[in-house]
Amino acid sequence: MTPTVDALIDAVADRVTATIAPLYALIDEWRDATRAELERQIASSAGPTAAELDPFTAGLATPSLVDQESLVAGAGFVAAPGFLGDAPWHLAWWLAGPGGALRRLDSIDDPESEQFRDYRTLEWWRVPAATGRRHFTGPYVDYMCTDDYTFTITTPVEIGGGLVGVVGADLYVVHLERVLVRALRDSGLSGTLVNASGRIVTSTDAHRATGDLLRLDGLAEVLARVRAVVEGDRSGDQASRAASPVASDVEIAAALTRAELPGGGVARPCGATSLVLVTGA
Amino acid sequence: MPYQPGRGDAARAVVFAPLDGAGRAFLVERRLEDAIVAGVLRDGERLPSESDLARSLGVAVVTAREALESLRANGLVRTRRGRDGGSFVTFDRDTARRLVDERVRRLSRIELRDLALHYRAIAVTCAEVACDRASEDDVLGLVDIDARADAETPGGARRAAGRFFLEVAALTQSSRLVHEELRLQSEVGPLLWACLRDPAARAAGHVFRLALIDAIREGDASLARRLVREHLDAATEWLVDEKVRLEAGSVPLVPLASAASVDRGEGSPSRAGLARS
Numbered sequence: 249m250t251p252t253v254d255a256l257i258d259a260v261a262d263r264v265t266a267t268i269a270p271l272y273a274l275i276d277e278w279r280d281a282t283r284a285e286l287e288r289q290i291a292s293s294a295g296p297t298a299a300e301l302d303p304f305t306a307g308l309a310t311p312s313l314v315d316q317e318s319l320v321a322g323a324g325f326v327a328a329p330g331f332l333g334d335a336p337w338h339l340a341w342w343l344a345g346p347g348g349a350l351r352r353l354d355s356i357d358d359p360e361s362e363q364f365r366d367y368r369t370l371e372w373w374r375v376p377a378a379t380g381r382r383h384f385t386g387p388y389v390d391y392m393c394t395d396d397y398t399f400t401i402t403t404p405v406e407i408g409g410g411l412v413g414v415v416g417a418d419l420y421v422v423h424l425e426r427v428l429v430r431a432l433r434d435s436g437l438s439g440t441l442v443n444a445s446g447r448i449v450t451s452t453d454a455h456r457a458t459g460d461l462l463r464l465d466g467l468a469e470v471l472a473r474v475r476a477v478v479e480g481d482r483s484g485d486q487a488s489r490a491a492s493p494v495a496s497d498v499e500i501a502a503a504l505t506r507a508e509l510p511g512g513g514v515a516r517p518c519g520a521t522s523l524v525l526v527t528g529a
Numbered sequence: 530m531p532y533q534p535g536r537g538d539a540a541r542a543v544v545f546a547p548l549d550g551a552g553r554a555f556l557v558e559r560r561l562e563d564a565i566v567a568g569v570l571r572d573g574e575r576l577p578s579e580s581d582l583a584r585s586l587g588v589a590v591v592t593a594r595e596a597l598e599s600l601r602a603n604g605l606v607r608t609r610r611g612r613d614g615g616s617f618v619t620f621d622r623d624t625a626r627r628l629v630d631e632r633v634r635r636l637s638r639i640e641l642r643d644l645a646l647h648y649r650a651i652a653v654t655c656a657e658v659a660c661d662r663a664s665e666d667d668v669l670g671l672v673d674i675d676a677r678a679d680a681e682t683p684g685g686a687r688r689a690a691g692r693f694f695l696e697v698a699a700l701t702q703s704s705r706l707v708h709e710e711l712r713l714q715s716e717v718g719p720l721l722w723a724c725l726r727d728p729a730a731r732a733a734g735h736v737f738r739l740a741l742i743d744a745i746r747e748g749d750a751s752l753a754r755r756l757v758r759e760h761l762d763a764a765t766e767w768l769v770d771e772k773v774r775l776e777a778g779s780v781p782l783v784p785l786a787s788a789a790s791v792d793r794g795e796g797s798p799s800r801a802g803l804a805r806s
Contacts, residue, residue, distance in 0.1 A: 356571075358571065369673060369677075371670075387702065388699065388702070389698075389701075389702065389704050389707045391699055395707050395708045395711065396704055445664045445666060446664070447664065447702075459662060459702030459703075460662060461661075461662060
C-alpha cells in the first residue's frame, strides 16, 4: 500500500471513530451520574428504587432524545434483576418520537407473563455484564423494543464490584449508516465497514448489503483480535477481571493496528469503536 | 369475451368497501381478542376506557362499546363499576383452550390451511435467510432458547416455539420479516401450536429446533426450508384432525342413506363416515 492510501484509510477510520466516540463519551457520563445517584439512594433509608431512579434516568436521556440532530433514538437504564427494591425486573427506557416528543418503552416486567423476556440473555446485557466494559450491539432487529433495525450501545454500572445495571442508547441503523457511508464516500476510498462479528454496517459497494456477513480470508482472525482487545475478559469472573484492568479507549485504539488480509486488502480497526474498515478487498 | 376482473379490480374493491358498524365492532373485538390470547394484553390488565379505545382505534364509541360487550360475553373481559372501575382482561388457561377450540370450529378447513400457509411462507423464508446471515453467536442464541424451553407444559412449549421462531426471524436482519412474524404469531400462533397439548408434539418440537439449528449453522438453506415446511405442515394436519375431533363431538349422528348428508358441505363431516376431501 502506498503511503497516501494508508493516510486516506487512517483518515476515514478516524472519521468513523469521531462519529461514534462522542456517543460513547455521553454514555460514560450517564454511567457515572447513575452510579453516583444509586450510591446516594443505597445510603438512604429507602434504598434504591425505580420510583426514585426513573425520573433521574429520564433527566439524563431527555436532552439527546429531544435533539433532532442527535443520533440517539432511545436511551435509559436497565436494572440487574432484584437490585431495585420496588421492581425486581426493571427497564427504564425512553424513545424519541416525532417532533421531539418522548415515549416511555412499555416493558413487560412480570416474569409470569407470556411476553416476558429475561433480558440477561440478550447481547446488549450479556456482553457488558460479562466483560465489565461498554459493548456495541448490532445491527440487529430489536424486537424487544420497537422492531426497528438498531444499534445499541450499553455500558455496565457497577457498585462495590457488583453489577447493578446497564445504561445505554439505541441508534437507528438507517440514520447511522447514512452518516457513515457519507464518511466513506467523501474520501473517495472504496471500503466496507463491519462490526466485530464481520457484519456489514455500510459499504461504498452498493451490492454489499448492510446486515450481510462479510466473508474474506483472514478477516475472522482480525475480528477475533478486535473482540479480544475491545472486550477484554469475557469470563465474567471478577477476580480474573481485576487482574487485567479495563483498558482506556486510547490504549485499545493503540493496540488495534491495521492488518493486511491474505487476499490483498487491509482491515483497519476504527479506534476503540469495535468497527473495522475493510478496503481493497 | 367474458369480463375478467383483474387484480386491479380486487384492490380497488377493498379501498371502497363499506365500513359498516357491525363489521368494525367485530374487527375491534378480534384485534383485542388476538392480543389477549397471545398474551400481549395480560390477565388483570386494565383496558383503556371506551372513549379512549374508540379514539385510538378510530371508531365510534358505540362500536368500541359493542366490541367490549362481546369480549365480556366471551369471558375475556370483566367490568368493575365505581371509582376504581374499568374493564379488565380476564384470561386463564381454560378460557384460552375454549377460545382456541371455538376458533378452530368456526374457521373452515380452507381458512385454517390458508392461515397456516401464510405463516409458513414467512417462517420458511426466515429460516432460509437466517442460514446466510446468522453468525456463530446468533446460532448460540438459538441453542440457548431451545435449552431454556419448557417442554413439560403446553403453555411453556408454546412460549418456546414462539420465541424460537421470533429469534430465527430476527436473524434475517429484516425489520419487516420480524414485524410479520410477530403479527402472524399473534393471529395464528394459538392455532398452529394447539398441537403442543400433545406431549409427543412437544418432544418433536425440540427435535425440530435442534435440526434447524444445525441447518442454520451449516448454512444449508434448502434443508432449513424443508425442516420448517414439514414441521408446520405436521402442526397444520394436527389442527385439521382436531377440527374433525371437535366437530365429531357436536354433530348429531346421521343415517348412512340420507341424501342430505352428501350435500353437507365444508367443515361438517358426518359420523356416517363419508370420505373427506
